[in-house]
Amino acid sequence: MKPLSEQNLYEILEVPCDAPEDDIVKAWDRVSALCVPGALATYTLMPPDEAALLGRRLEEALTILLDPTERQRYDAQLSPTPAPRRGGSDNASSGEVRPARRRLPPIIPARAMPPVLRPLAALEEPQELVAAAALAEATVSAVEPEPIPLQRVAVVETATESAAPTPTPTSTSTPTVTPTVTEAPPLAATPSALPELVPRAAPIPRPQELVVAEGTRFDGDMLRRAREQRGITLPQLCERTKISRHHVENLEAGRYDKLPAAVYLRGILMALAKELRLDGQKVARSYLELMASARPPPAR
């Protein structure tokens, strides 16, 4: 049993390294309940400095593990070999996997599409799909793109065939390659479409979309407007997020003194932001900063 300071974030949360986001949020709730002041289960068991340490590690877990890019970077730090959650099918040696990992980032937005945390990703999503589909049509008859598994296979195959450590960029950067292998065109089309899109990913706001400028302060009013612009009523939001109505009302009205402790509030804000398709990290940070500046931090 490693001491708290030496445990990695997954060990702190007691979840496997490939745990999905939902499990991480649930585990976070469970563990953070331990270091809330007055928690029953840790009474007389947990020294104050350990409690503070656990609190800090939990903050870390929230900012890193719920952000796909940050999490990937963290996973890479933890182990040089790829995390199993990226796909169980790869049996390539670590030398061959390297390029695969480097090529993964463009896929991340696609993987994180349904529950979008980052507003930019939300805006890019339709554009990407359209462009990818267009490109696929242009090359070969459209095959439903399945980016992650197909691409993995492609990488491994090309890597083993040519036995060179970095053959993938050349093979994928030429989408006009003639279909020699039966499956090659659809495989090449999807990955090449995505990296190309990233540079010209100027967010084109849809009419009903809330334009969130960089550095926006997410106060209660902002959250309310975001909700109204999405056409979500207060009861609907409460129903979907399982946050009690008076919390949401107090949140939107900025009644900071009536809100629960910051540890809980952070989770509430994250859930709220997720439902509103806003960046949970930014919303939570911004709101908690506003709250902290509005009143002195409560003595813990």
Add this chain to the structure above:
Amino acid sequence: MADTRSLKLVTGPADAPRARAVRVAPRLGRVLSVGGGKGGIGKSLVATNLAIELSRRGEKVVLVDADLGGANLHTGLGLEPPKRTLQDFLEGRARRIEEVLTPTGLPNLALVSGAIDRVDSAHPKYAQKARLVKSLTALQADHVVVDLGAGTHLDVLDLFLVSDHGLLVLVPEPASVENGYRFLKAAFWRRVRNVVSAHGLEAQLRAVMADGTFRSPAEILRALSTQHPLAGALLAQQLEVFRPRLVVNQTRTPQDAEVGQAVVMAWRKFFGLELDYLGHVPHDPEMWHAMRARRPLLVHAPDAPSARSIGLIADQLAALDAAAGRSGRTT
């Protein structure tokens, strides 16, 4: 604690064959003890009703009231204070513990009453305790359920440590949680000390522990292993096998029902050891009615939610036994 002779309850490898010879019917999960540190949290209730539950499953069960000085299991069972008690056994008037068994009126269940009037018998001497432990483990029964007294007295800890299942009862209140942790820590260090001293390595452990302030066994293990690998290995083994079971009693809210899992997690996070959570017993007015009627809950209201939860706890214990049977003994 240091100046008291400890029972050599955990025998070294050399003693193993002899220990097996003492056991009449060696099997898993035979001796269950119920402790908890604090008084009034339902240790006796859990012990009595668990014993009844097991006896109703066709197992022969002996319920032992080891709350010397505060024994009252006979009252909970609706019996008059038994004529023959542990006192007769401890003072040698009864040569065998079987002679002080009292029928309970319930099939498959007998009681060893601890109703003791003489004060000095409430604190048995070392030889008496050793004889009691030996007799309990040799009893001709499928299960021996031992109800322990409150506190972290060595008599209590030793009985807790010799059992196959040491059950810790908690109620979701700070005082009970505090005493529960204190009880677990005391039991753990008692056990470690017994094992380490059985190998003559007590001085080494004491030297390491005097060196610095340690929070958890894991930290001590690290320090001990660097200086005395053998003592370290022994401690590491104890970290593995010390696995009490947890029962949360008197849960009133859904949050209370989750206290068990939280305690297991907290114990692992901050003390580095494992607990097995058996389940919770909901707070139930029927319990109070049953006690006032001087009848066990399982007899008074077998369909009450609290009574049914006892069945689930027995299921969990059986599951643990089954798992231990597959992979060697754990406790």
